[in-house]
Amino acid sequence: MLEANNSASGSSETTATTSSGGSSGNSSAQGEALYAEQCASCHGSDPANGRRKISRGTSASVTTRKHSFVDKSDAQAIAIYLNEVL
Numbered sequence: 730m731l732e733a734n735n736s737a738s739g740s741s742e743t744t745a746t747t748s749s750g751g752s753s754g755n756s757s758a759q760g761e762a763l764y765a766e767q768c769a770s771c772h773g774s775d776p777a778n779g780r781r782k783i784s785r786g787t788s789a790s791v792t793t794r795k796h797s798f799v800d801k802s803d804a805q806a807i808a809i810y811l812n813e814v815l
């Protein structure tokens with residue numbers, strides 16, 4: 730009999746709660762992914778480095794005012810993420 734054994738070492742990855750529901754997109758994990766996707770190219774992969782005033786991205790409205798290409802709900806998730814890491 731094969732039994733699933735989850736105690737294997739090396740799973741240090743934080744398991745994001747599955748938000749497969751779609752539009753509840755306000756988790757910091759999502760924000761982190763969105764940041765890497767949409768912001769890191771200009772603002773750097775580590776927002777804590779503070780390149781180009783990224784710290785103000787903790788306010789979603791600042792981000793969307795500055796960058797019309799950013800989706801509002803994306804900016805919201807990114808803001809949550811930035812609030813955690815800055």
Ligand code: HEC
Pocket residue numbers: 763764767768769770771772781782783784785786787791792795796799804807
């Ligand atoms: C194409 C390059 C580029 C991308 C991609 C980009 N930014 Fe920026 N961002 C800039 C530049 C340039 C500035 C202006 C810096 C300044 O005004 O000193 C800026 C400024 C900002 C500011 C500061 C606004 C202010 O006036 O204080 C915030 C917040 C910001 N970006 C957030 C984001 C976020 C969040 C993302 C990802 C969704 C993003 N940016 C993606 C280039 C980019």
